[in-house]
Amino acid sequence: MSFVQLLFTKEGLALWLILLASAVALVVFIERFLHCHRAQINSTEFLNGVRNVLRRKNVVEAIAICDATPGPVARLVKTAILNRDHGRERIREAIEEAGLIEVPQLEQKLNLLATIAQLAPLLGLFGTVLGLMEVFHQMQGKGLSAHVGDLADGVKTALIYSAAGLAVAIPVHAGYNYLVSRVNAIVLDMERAATEIANIVTDTDVPPAP
Numbered sequence: 001m002s003f004v005q006l007l008f009t010k011e012g013l014a015l016w017l018i019l020l021a022s023a024v025a026l027v028v029f030i031e032r033f034l035h036c037h038r039a040q041i042n043s044t045e046f047l048n049g050v051r052n053v054l055r056r057k058n059v060v061e062a063i064a065i066c067d068a069t070p071g072p073v074a075r076l077v078k079t080a081i082l083n084r085d086h087g088r089e090r091i092r093e094a095i096e097e098a099g100l101i102e103v104p105q106l107e108q109k110l111n112l113l114a115t116i117a118q119l120a121p122l123l124g125l126f127g128t129v130l131g132l133m134e135v136f137h138q139m140q141g142k143g144l145s146a147h148v149g150d151l152a153d154g155v156k157t158a159l160i161y162s163a164a165g166l167a168v169a170i171p172v173h174a175g176y177n178y179l180v181s182r183v184n185a186i187v188l189d190m191e192r193a194a195t196e197i198a199n200i201v202t203d204t205d206v207p208p209a210p
Helices: 003-007 010-039 043-055 059-068 072-082 088-107 110-145 148-203
Strands: none
Touching: 010 088, 010 110, 010 148, 043 059, 043 072, 043 148, 059 072, 072 088, 072 148, 088 148, 110 148
């Protein structure tokens, strides 16, 4: 029995669940990939531009640059600029508070991918067990008239479930690890930018907020 034929049998429920899990994982991966792509910027170039503007004491333009730049790094820098006249300690606290909001947004839905990567092979194993139970039930019914070819075909059909589960789990797990590495890179950029902007706004003669 082929994969497609198995989908339309009463034993095909596990395969439909695996396909559903793969579709959800694909949608989540694409959405998170695009989110990370928008969030990751050239933080060095961005900070150099903000520094040059602040040296000219043009706070409004610096904030406009932050507003026009997507991603958490720009929002952390804007937070530091808005708190520039509250002292270094308060600036760091404001940046940390903003980071506590930004990081969970970056990690959003990653747990769902990890869960699918773990569940997909289990669903495949579940389907395999059900398939083998059906095989042995049929063999028991045939008794001595059972042919080894029937057993081989049934086992092959049952193993399709395990193969389907692994076929979903492997790329989903790889995609999860890739997204985690992207998030970690963005968080590292945020930490570097937070330290640098705190030094910039405290060491540069920036006009206080009106």
